[in-house]
Amino acid sequence: MNKDNLISVIEYDIYQKQAKEIASNLLMIDDLLSIKQFYYPYFYFKAECKMPLLYGRKKFTVNSMVDACSGHAATADLFDTKRKIVHQQELLIKRVKIETAKIKAKNYVIDHLNRKFKALGNYGISMKAKGEIYKLFWVLEYTNKSIVIDSITGDIEPLNTIRSA
Amino acid sequence: MNTTVIFFLVIYYIVVLGIGYWALRNGGSKDLEGYLLGGRKIGPATTALTLQTTSMSGFMFLGAGGLGYIQGYWALWYAVGDIGGGVLNFSIIGRRMRKLSQLFGALTAIEYLEKRYPSGALRLISGSLTVFLLGFYVLAQFIAGGKGMALVTGIPYPIALAIAVTVIVLYTFMGGYLAVAYTDFFQSLVMLIGVLWIFIAVLYELGGFTAANNALNSLDPTLLSMWGKDLGFEGQWGVVAGAILIFSIGYLGWPHVVTRHMAMKSPTSAREAGAWATAWNLFFVPTPYLIGIFAVLILPGMSDPEMAIFQVANKLLPAAATGLVMAAIMAAIMSTADSLLLQTGTIAARDLYQRFINPKASEKQMIWASRGLVMTIAIIGYCIALIEPPSVFNVVIFTTSVLGSAFLPAYVCAVWWRKANMPGALSSIIVGALIAFCWQFFGVTEMTTIAPMVAGVISSTSTMIIVSLLTQSRYPVPEAILELIEESSRVRLIPNNISSTSNNSIATQALEIKKFIGKNG
Numbered sequence: 281m282n283k284d285n286l287i288s289v290i291e292y293d294i295y296q297k298q299a300k301e302i303a304s305n306l307l308m309i310d311d312l313l314s315i316k317q318f319y320y321p322y323f324y325f326k327a328e329c330k331m332p333l334l335y336g337r338k339k340f341t342v343n344s345m346v347d348a349c350s351g352h353a354a355t356a357d358l359f360d361t362k363r364k365i366v367h368q369q370e371l372l373i374k375r376v377k378i379e380t381a382k383i384k385a386k387n388y389v390i391d392h393l394n395r396k397f398k399a400l401g402n403y404g405i406s407m408k409a410k411g412e413i414y415k416l417f418w419v420l421e422y423t424n425k426s427i428v429i430d431s432i433t434g435d436i437e438p439l440n441t442i443r444s445a
Numbered sequence: 446m447n448t449t450v451i452f453f454l455v456i457y458y459i460v461v462l463g464i465g466y467w468a469l470r471n472g473g474s475k476d477l478e479g480y481l482l483g484g485r486k487i488g489p490a491t492t493a494l495t496l497q498t499t500s501m502s503g504f505m506f507l508g509a510g511g512l513g514y515i516q517g518y519w520a521l522w523y524a525v526g527d528i529g530g531g532v533l534n535f536s537i538i539g540r541r542m543r544k545l546s547q548l549f550g551a552l553t554a555i556e557y558l559e560k561r562y563p564s565g566a567l568r569l570i571s572g573s574l575t576v577f578l579l580g581f582y583v584l585a586q587f588i589a590g591g592k593g594m595a596l597v598t599g600i601p602y603p604i605a606l607a608i609a610v611t612v613i614v615l616y617t618f619m620g621g622y623l624a625v626a627y628t629d630f631f632q633s634l635v636m637l638i639g640v641l642w643i644f645i646a647v648l649y650e651l652g653g654f655t656a657a658n659n660a661l662n663s664l665d666p667t668l669l670s671m672w673g674k675d676l677g678f679e680g681q682w683g684v685v686a687g688a689i690l691i692f693s694i695g696y697l698g699w700p701h702v703v704t705r706h707m708a709m710k711s712p713t714s715a716r717e718a719g720a721w722a723t724a725w726n727l728f729f730v731p732t733p734y735l736i737g738i739f740a741v742l743i744l745p746g747m748s749d750p751e752m753a754i755f756q757v758a759n760k761l762l763p764a765a766a767t768g769l770v771m772a773a774i775m776a777a778i779m780s781t782a783d784s785l786l787l788q789t790g791t792i793a794a795r796d797l798y799q800r801f802i803n804p805k806a807s808e809k810q811m812i813w814a815s816r817g818l819v820m821t822i823a824i825i826g827y828c829i830a831l832i833e834p835p836s837v838f839n840v841v842i843f844t845t846s847v848l849g850s851a852f853l854p855a856y857v858c859a860v861w862w863r864k865a866n867m868p869g870a871l872s873s874i875i876v877g878a879l880i881a882f883c884w885q886f887f888g889v890t891e892m893t894t895i896a897p898m899v900a901g902v903i904s905s906t907s908t909m910i911i912v913s914l915l916t917q918s919r920y921p922v923p924e925a926i927l928e929l930i931e932e933s934s935r936v937r938l939i940p941n942n943i944s945s946t947s948n949n950s951i952a953t954q955a956l957e958i959k960k961f962i963g964k965n966g
Contacts, residue, residue, distance in 0.1 A: 318958050318961065320954050320958070347953060349954075349957040350953050350956075350957060372957060372958065373961070386808070390808060390811070391553075391795070394791060402809060403808075405808060417951070417954060417958060419958060419962070428951060428954070428958055430951050435951045436951075437951045437954075438955075439955060439958070439962075
């Protein structure tokens with residue numbers, strides 16, 4: 281249960297102190313009970329594509345990440361990672377296999393390119409797995425609510441908003 | 446053949462192509478690629494104007510003008526619904542659907558329906574219906590493109606139609622190149638400037654609004670009435686309701702339009718997008734109808750009223766201006782057609798071919814499945830448009846009525862009614878489509894004075910409610926889906942001081958973390 285794991289974590293700017301400040305500024309309450317950290321798993325892929333254009337094929341790369349818990353795929357910007365040792369109980373459990381994730385990532389990239397280029401093109405996509413990476417989320421518990429804060433963007437999502445609000 | 450118009454048409458396209466070429470070749474920096482490929486999100490203004498341009502173009506330049514020409518001010522009932530359509534779209538389903546589709550991980554509007562109402566049959570029926578109806582809708586764009594090109598260039602219709610269809614299909618296959626220059630946002634501005642330019646020329650020709658209305662009164666006072674020419678629709682509120690509803694709530698059931706909600710920057714941008722859509726609609730939507738209404742004074746006795754806007758532009762604008770405005774209009778028509786074909790091809794490949802025929806389809810097989818369908822639509826569409834072209838107005842009204850009647854309750858209830866279940870959605874889609882189709886096919890509107898859209902939406906909505914309630918115990922909505930619907934509605938409950946900065950992009954992760962904490966104490 282207390283096993284430690286060495287993982288790659290996406291570099292983040294929002295540390296515990298900043299997370300508390302963001303939350304207190306937005307919620308206007310100071311009954312913070314606890315602050316916890318959770319590392320969320322993703323599969324990271326690089327899709328090498330060739331776009332057919334009038335003057336030939338243009339090569340480019342699309343980064344794609346697949347949520348290893350829900351299986352949702354998305355495109356991703358470039359980011360740096362750092363190695364970190366974290367406790368097992370802070371790691372969310374992966375429920376998606378890398379083979380499945382690779383297919384989902386490829387399908388997502390195809391659909392993404394079709395939509396972006398408004399064309400049914402053959403992009404000659406070659407998927408390269410770049411490993412597992414983790415993103416840190418802060419969970420702040422207050423007396424009547426809990427919120428999640430994204431350690432990179434600062435986005436906030438309530439975990440159990442009071443229905444009468 | 447009008448060589449000046451052709452010259453300026455060609456110049457316009459060369460300039461736009463040149464900009465696109467330069468942008469990709471020289472400006473092909475990481476910034477440009479980032480814009481196209483980096484998953485940069487779509488803001489409210491672009492979302493709104495993209496939705497509006499996708500929904501309109503071909504119809505607005507032919508159908509709307511033709512209706513105004515024939516029925517006078519009665520045609521503005523359609524414009525009333527259209528102006529409010531943007532706000533309804535974004536406020537009713539926009540924000541919630543955006544969040545729910547993200548939670549489902551759905552890529553197409555049909556896949557979204559299957560994930561909300563788990564059923565292979567629902568996806569098969571919805572996919573087939575959408576492919577058929579969108580294919581039919583593309584036919585209207587072919588006819589609009591062919592007719593418009595034939596008129597402004599003087600090229601014979603069969604050749605103009607062949608050019609229009611070829612360009613639209615090529616545009617769909619190789620659209621990436623053109624998409625750089627022709628974003629829908631740019632299109633929307635060009636369309637707006639184009640119709641306003643023609644409208645100003647019309648008012649100038651007729652001596653202003655009051656003089657134009659006085660002239661209409663002298664010609665035929667009923668053209669100024671709210672009941673149509675010769676008061677043909679007097680007291681027919683069912684038809685009027687249909688005219689208002691078709692473009693206001695009708696869009697809510699269009700799979701290719703609701704897809705736009707799924708690409709929105711954030712659920713909270715829906716409100717701002719609604720304001721943008723309304724502002725654009727206020728200027729753009731009534732104008733083609735008004736040009737059509739006043740065209741009867743400039744070009745009386747036209748054999749094909751749907752050509753009113755093109756004919757007026759041809760008559761009033763200088764040849765160079767006609768070339769530029771027509772190029773913009775043609776580009777808008779083609780842009781709409783290519784969006785529709787792309788959507789149809791994607792649904793055919795992903796929702797039908799990969800889902801039911803070849804689950805292990807490779808990328809190439811998927812592309813060929815989509816291309817095969819696009820080519821089939823193009824060939825059939827060309828033949829119909831050549832042999833016996835229906836009016837653009839009729840095709841659009843038919844397609845909108847059936848699509849809206851079939852899918853509106855399914856999309857709206859997906860986010861607003863927790864009890865909406867699979868049998869309810871499936872039966873509502875079938876009943877809505879059948880009623881709207883039969884209503885038009887058997888001419889029931891004339892007998893009942895109730896528009897197909899009204900009959901279709903009432904039938905499909907009541908079917909959804911009755912069947913969902915009757916089958917609730919046997920087919921309850923799965924708990925996991927209810928949880929996601931609950932999550933999609935939560936944005937409203939976040940206090941105001943948070944909601945302004947929260948974009949809910951971490952909703953899925955928050956849900957997973959919540960589950961994880963629940964399991965691990």
